[in-house]
Amino acid sequence: MAVSAAPPAELDRILSALRARGGRTTSSRRAVVQALLEGPSHVTAEELGAQVRAALPDLDQSTVYRVLNALEDAGMVQHVHLGHGPAVYHLSGDVHAHVVCHRCGAVAEIPGSTLDRLSRDLLRRTGYALGHQHFSITGTCGACQG
Numbered sequence: 001m002a003v004s005a006a007p008p009a010e011l012d013r014i015l016s017a018l019r020a021r022g023g024r025t026t027s028s029r030r031a032v033v034q035a036l037l038e039g040p041s042h043v044t045a046e047e048l049g050a051q052v053r054a055a056l057p058d059l060d061q062s063t064v065y066r067v068l069n070a071l072e073d074a075g076m077v078q079h080v081h082l083g084h085g086p087a088v089y090h091l092s093g094d095v096h097a098h099v100v101c102h103r104c105g106a107v108a109e110i111p112g113s114t115l116d117r118l119s120r121d122l123l124r125r126t127g128y129a130l131g132h133q134h135f136s137i138t139g140t141c142g143a144c145q146g
Contacts, residue, residue, distance in 0.1 A: 010037055010087040014091075019066045031056050032067040034079065042107070082107055082136045097132040101141035108141075 012037050014033050015025045023029070031052045034045070039051055049064040068089055071077035079087040095112035112132065119130040 005020045014071070014076050017076055017085050018070060021057050021070075023070055023074075028052075028056065029067050029070075031059070032064060033071070036071075036089070036091055041062050042080070042082070042090050044088055046084045046086065048089065058061055078133055080101070080134060080136060085136070093131065098136040101142055101144055102138045103144040106141045107136070 008010075011030070011033055015030065018029060019025060023108045032048065035048055035051045035086050039048070040100075043051075045064050045068055046061070049059065052064065053059050068077060068079070072079065072089075076092055079089045080098055081087050082098055083102075083105065096109045097112060097115055099108050099110055100106070113146050115130060115132050119132075122128055122130050
């Protein structure tokens, strides 16, 4: 898969948000953000670290986690658990949930609005507000049903 360069404006916007929170713009932070912008939409911290180490071989994995935590604290990144594996990270943006096939592991994004009725019903019946961005919903995909 060819990877296109991230728009400089988006990179600058994210780094500016980190600076506004008192963070510095380091080469490690820049490289991690660039990799998030250019890579797949959902990536583990380990995959992200491997991608960044192609350009910065001395980058420690703990630095990747620290950058991801800073980005998450700034509201620029979210992580989600897609089953039993490690968390995956994606840039914040459109609100969406994830459904994962419990047989083959296929993942689909669903708009957050799809769960609005369930969210309202759950709040009315139990008083709980649904937080669907952090965990995935499991099911069986169409291919595995057939």
